Amino acid sequence: MARAYRHNLNGSSLERGARQLEVHDVSLRFGGVRALENVSLGVHQGEIHAVIGPNGAGKTSLLNCVSGLYRPQHGSITLQNGKVHELTKARPSRIAKWGVARSFQNIELFKHMTVLENLMLGRHTHMRHNVFSALLYWGPAERQEIRERELVEEVIDLLELQAARKQEVGRLSYGFQKRVELGRALCIQPAVLLLDEPMAGMNTEEKEDMARFILDVNELAGVTVVLIEHDMGVVMDISDRVTVLDFGRVIADGVPAEVSSDPAVIKAYLGEQKTAA
Amino acid sequence: MDEATFPKLLAALAERHGDRRVALQEKRFGIWQPITWGEHHRRVRAFAHGLATLGFARGETLAILGDNRPEWVISELAAQSLGGRSVGLYPDGVVDEIHHVLDHAGVRIVVCEDQEQVDKLIALREGGRLQTVEHIVSYDPRGLARYAVDLLVQFDELERRGAELEAERPGWLDGEVAAGRASDTAILCTTSGTTGKPKLAMLSHDNLLTMGSNLMSIDPIDRDDEYVSFLPLAWIGEQMIALACGLQAGFTLSFPEDAATVRSDMREIGPRLMFSPPRIWESLLSTVQVRLSDAGWLKRRVFAAGQAIGTRAADRRLAGRRLGPALSLGHAVAELVALRPVRNQLGLTRVRRAYTGGAPLGPDVFRFFHSIGVNLKQIYGQTEICGIAVMHTDDAVRFNTVGVGIPGTDVEIGEGSEILLRSPAVFSGYYRNEEATAEALRDGWLHTGDAGYLDDDGHLVVIDRAKDVMEAADGTVFSPAFIENKLKFSPYVDEAVVFGGGDRPHVAAMVAIDMETVGTWAEKRKLSYTTYTDLAQKPEVYSLVAEAVARANDDLPEAMRIQRFVLLHKQLDADDEELTRTRKVRRGTIATRYGGIIRALYGDDDSVTISSVVAYQDGTQATREISLRIASTNGATSSERELVGAQR
Numbered sequence: 001m002a003r004a005y006r007h008n009l010n011g012s013s014l015e016r017g018a019r020q021l022e023v024h025d026v027s028l029r030f031g032g033v034r035a036l037e038n039v040s041l042g043v044h045q046g047e048i049h050a051v052i053g054p055n056g057a058g059k060t061s062l063l064n065c066v067s068g069l070y071r072p073q074h075g076s077i078t079l080q081n082g083k084v085h086e087l088t089k090a091r092p093s094r095i096a097k098w099g100v101a102r103s104f105q106n107i108e109l110f111k112h113m114t115v116l117e118n119l120m121l122g123r124h125t126h127m128r129h130n131v132f133s134a135l136l137y138w139g140p141a142e143r144q145e146i147r148e149r150e151l152v153e154e155v156i157d158l159l160e161l162q163a164a165r166k167q168e169v170g171r172l173s174y175g176f177q178k179r180v181e182l183g184r185a186l187c188i189q190p191a192v193l194l195l196d197e198p199m200a201g202m203n204t205e206e207k208e209d210m211a212r213f214i215l216d217v218n219e220l221a222g223v224t225v226v227l228i229e230h231d232m233g234v235v236m237d238i239s240d241r242v243t244v245l246d247f248g249r250v251i252a253d254g255v256p257a258e259v260s261s262d263p264a265v266i267k268a269y270l271g272e273q274k275t276a277a
Numbered sequence: 278m279d280e281a282t283f284p285k286l287l288a289a290l291a292e293r294h295g296d297r298r299v300a301l302q303e304k305r306f307g308i309w310q311p312i313t314w315g316e317h318h319r320r321v322r323a324f325a326h327g328l329a330t331l332g333f334a335r336g337e338t339l340a341i342l343g344d345n346r347p348e349w350v351i352s353e354l355a356a357q358s359l360g361g362r363s364v365g366l367y368p369d370g371v372v373d374e375i376h377h378v379l380d381h382a383g384v385r386i387v388v389c390e391d392q393e394q395v396d397k398l399i400a401l402r403e404g405g406r407l408q409t410v411e412h413i414v415s416y417d418p419r420g421l422a423r424y425a426v427d428l429l430v431q432f433d434e435l436e437r438r439g440a441e442l443e444a445e446r447p448g449w450l451d452g453e454v455a456a457g458r459a460s461d462t463a464i465l466c467t468t469s470g471t472t473g474k475p476k477l478a479m480l481s482h483d484n485l486l487t488m489g490s491n492l493m494s495i496d497p498i499d500r501d502d503e504y505v506s507f508l509p510l511a512w513i514g515e516q517m518i519a520l521a522c523g524l525q526a527g528f529t530l531s532f533p534e535d536a537a538t539v540r541s542d543m544r545e546i547g548p549r550l551m552f553s554p555p556r557i558w559e560s561l562l563s564t565v566q567v568r569l570s571d572a573g574w575l576k577r578r579v580f581a582a583g584q585a586i587g588t589r590a591a592d593r594r595l596a597g598r599r600l601g602p603a604l605s606l607g608h609a610v611a612e613l614v615a616l617r618p619v620r621n622q623l624g625l626t627r628v629r630r631a632y633t634g635g636a637p638l639g640p641d642v643f644r645f646f647h648s649i650g651v652n653l654k655q656i657y658g659q660t661e662i663c664g665i666a667v668m669h670t671d672d673a674v675r676f677n678t679v680g681v682g683i684p685g686t687d688v689e690i691g692e693g694s695e696i697l698l699r700s701p702a703v704f705s706g707y708y709r710n711e712e713a714t715a716e717a718l719r720d721g722w723l724h725t726g727d728a729g730y731l732d733d734d735g736h737l738v739v740i741d742r743a744k745d746v747m748e749a750a751d752g753t754v755f756s757p758a759f760i761e762n763k764l765k766f767s768p769y770v771d772e773a774v775v776f777g778g779g780d781r782p783h784v785a786a787m788v789a790i791d792m793e794t795v796g797t798w799a800e801k802r803k804l805s806y807t808t809y810t811d812l813a814q815k816p817e818v819y820s821l822v823a824e825a826v827a828r829a830n831d832d833l834p835e836a837m838r839i840q841r842f843v844l845l846h847k848q849l850d851a852d853d854e855e856l857t858r859t860r861k862v863r864r865g866t867i868a869t870r871y872g873g874i875i876r877a878l879y880g881d882d883d884s885v886t887i888s889s890v891v892a893y894q895d896g897t898q899a900t901r902e903i904s905l906r907i908a909s910t911n912g913a914t915s916s917e918r919e920l921v922g923a924q925r
Binding site: 003004149150153154156157160162163165216219220 | 305306307416417418419420422423433534535537538541
């Protein structure tokens with residue numbers, strides 16, 4: 001029995017470093033509120049790309065546009081996976097099929113189901129059998145479930161969820177539930193994984209654990225990660241590239257070292273420094 | 278079998294059982310993944326050839342560093358197949374400990390598990406301290422794909438290369454295995470090292486196998502005795518059951534999925550044989566205690582009644598008397614409603630024999646397991662005599678003794694009450710340490726350094742390490758470990774260190790609380806706390822522990838009762854060298870590190886201020902002043918405590 005995994009959790013066939021997700025000139029308005037204004041950014045295959053910014057900067061709105069929950073009034077979002085998919089016109093379920101998976105800021109798991117059941121649900125988009133063959137269960141549906149379970153078990157192994165496999169999600173700690181949510185998104189075998197504040201509300205130790213798992217997902221499974229996060233320390237430590245939003249605009253974009261020394265970013269985060277007259 | 282060795286026994290088992298019986302199984306991906314005896318043998322052969330391609334030669338030492346996995350056992354047997362030996366390292370060991378063993382044993386090839394262990398070796402190499410090591414073999418490739426370390430080779434890659442070599446020279450390995458002698462060193466086993474750096478005991482195939490067969494001559498083990506291997510294979514106890522007995526009995530070894538799933542994996546297997554050090558039994562007991570305190574009153578009553586009957590029945594049985602009709606009936610009911618369900622929760626339903634060893638276990642813990650129907654027996658031995666020399670026989674389990682010598686073992690009491698042992702399982706010496714060897718081995722007798730005596734029935738009673746035995750103010754000789762075990766019966770006490778004797782006027786204790794149980798206790802009482810230190814210093818927690826201290830004082834003679842105690846601001850940790858890797862207290866380190874606290878225990882103040890150095894991960898250090906309370910119990914027993922409480 002070899003220890004290496006048999007399933008590839010990365011749903012993208014692109015070369016590492018190739019442009020995968022392209023957000024081009026996107027604007028989103030709610031009535032008179034401009035949530036996003038001419039936002040453009042590019043995500044490369046195999047990278048951890050962080051989107052940061054103060055509260056209300058438009059980070060979650062941007063993620064919602066990518067996953068199809070919001071329709072921007074202007075601009076395009078394209079995903080390169082097999083062929084080029086335009087995401088701004090598509091339904092969320094279709095976008096998920098194309099390989100965009102996400103986790104939510106507030107945990108959106110089925111609390112009365114076990115960890116295993118939640119993860120198996122992540123395989124839903126890959127299930128091929130209809131209600132009738134599933135009702136019969138034996139034969140094709142059973143074989144399919146075994147096949148999907150193998151992949152789910154590799155996710156359990158990767159994220160070290162073994163001890164909680166058969167526990168109800170609602171009874172697990174907050175940090176653990178966040179990890180389960182990451183696992184469910186991973187079960188889709190995504191081309192891009194969108195994580196909305198995966199470390200919000202965690203203590204230092206839980207944050208470190210989560211950062212480890214995000215790195216594992218990225219390095220071991222090769223999955224591209226787009227990450228919204230408030231904790232600057234974590235962002236600068238684990239990201240390959242950082243985009244900074246403020247009031248719906250991109251104010252900086254680059255590698256962590258460039259971004260953290262950018263005056264516009266410092267201003268957005270710390271306020272303007274008064275110069276002595 | 279002439280000149281029996283581990284590899285020869287493996288070959289015989291593979292021939293007998295082929296692919297019909299399972300030798301090893303590891304739980305992965307939620308299911309038990311079996312390896313049959315045939316496949317086990319094939320993999321050992323392939324890996325042995327793989328080691329040969331790296332130039333592994335007769336008499337060489339292979340180091341193995343990782344958690345219990347099939348690859349661990351395969352590596353050991355492969356090294357032995359080539360006439361070499363293995364030395365196991367504790368997977369939680371820090372780099373200094375690993376360096377000491379690798380350097381001392383002159384290891385050229387290290388088999389290690391995963392990225393975590395490889396990183397330790399790389400850290401040693403970057404510090405220029407990995408002089409002897411030429412190859413690192415890793416069996417978990419996760420995270421290593423981008424490691425550009427020239428020493429590193431993957432386990433399955435080496436197996437593949439080995440299989441190629443095997444095809445080139447068929448039959449070569451059979452010759453190598455046949456050349457193995459029973460007197461060859463099979464393993465270098467680290468001693469626990471309560472006093473200093475661990476020494477490496479040389480144990481031969483003959484030592485280990487004789488010990489195994491002597492043990493099995495009184496406690497038969499057969500191929501259906503499933504065994505779950507979750508304690509470090511670097512420890513003699515695990516080597517002894519998993520390999521020395523396992524290869525003779527031919528049972529299936531099961532490796533749990535993860536450290537966190539041991540309990541549930543064990544329930545799935547339902548082992549019939551168990552061997553664990555006291556801390557495992559103590560933690561099983563606290564699980565029961567904690568779950569009972571969470572249960573409703575009905576369950577608590579039922580269990581208390583059932584356990585009372587169980588205790589009476591066990592006491593009768595152990596005294597060699599019959600139960601009588603009333604107790605038999607009562608016991609049958611208790612078994613059904615209280616005892617069996619608890620055993621089931623602990624995964625002990627099918628256990629025929631359970632052993633504890635490595636350190637003394639408190640009599641209260643013993644009595645508990647017998648009351649719920651677990652046949653728990655004490656084993657006494659040392660690494661130097663392959664772990665088992667003296668133990669309880671089925672018909673004579675007495676909580677205060679460690680039993681009688683197993684067949685082939687002579688027990689004598691030497692100068693200064695020192696226990697002396699002689700048997701074919703006694704080691705040939707410490708590796709490259711003649712001075713220590715000469716001290717331990719004199720005229721064929723192993724000088725254990727433990728103090729003890731033989732009681733009227735010839736049962737051995739172990740007092741403690743000879744140098745730890747203390748003499749109280751009134752001249753009574755006592756063992757600090759005995760008192761410590763009394764304290765550790767409380768689920769709230771994680772570790773305890775007892776002082777006294779010499780010019781100290783009374784007995785005092787340093788206690789580290791159990792964060793989990795005390796934390797739950799505090800939450801239930803709406804007691805808020807932040808850190809371990811904060812929790813430990815709550816007056817409420819002091820009274821909680823004072824109860825445990827009073828209960829321990831109950832059975833102790835006056836001069837041995839604990840008068841003052843302190844709750845430590847941190848748990849004792851093997852990483853801080855306060856415990857050995859097998860979790861034995863290192864009294865020397867503790868005496869120097871906590872000198873201030875110990876002085877205060879014998880002073881008059883009711884608090885002591887110490888400075889604690891905190892090392893942050895970025896390498897900076899900060900010193901904090903911490904004030905610890907000291908509680909005086911004046912040796913009160915629990916009845917006296919109640920009295921005081923009533924008077925208030």
